[in-house]
Amino acid sequence: MPVPRRSKKKWSWAADLAAAYGPEVLAWGDEPPDYECVVGLWLNRDRPFVRECLAVTSGIGAALSGQIPAAWWGSVTDNPDQARQMAERAAARRRTRADADVEKVFREGRWRHSTT
8 A cells, every 4th residue: 555755754743742652642532543644653663762862962962062052941941031040040150160160270370381
């Protein structure tokens, strides 16, 4: 039975829901999903794994750079004001650590370089 080429994209939302909440979320009434939906889900079977990999990669990048995207704060708070406050606190901590690192370099005299 042929399936339209757009089936993978068309059913990606269903794959995301099934990965997040379990396959029971796809039980629409008494009838099982149609053939196109099943094929679309099959074509998207790697999607949850890839999304997890992207999340880990993004987290590693944020940890190494010290820059946390604003959207992350919004996803762990209840409202935009809390997100802004958390972002400001994180930025202040980052500045404090950077200032302490610079102070340590000067205190230890590592800022001088030799010309020989």
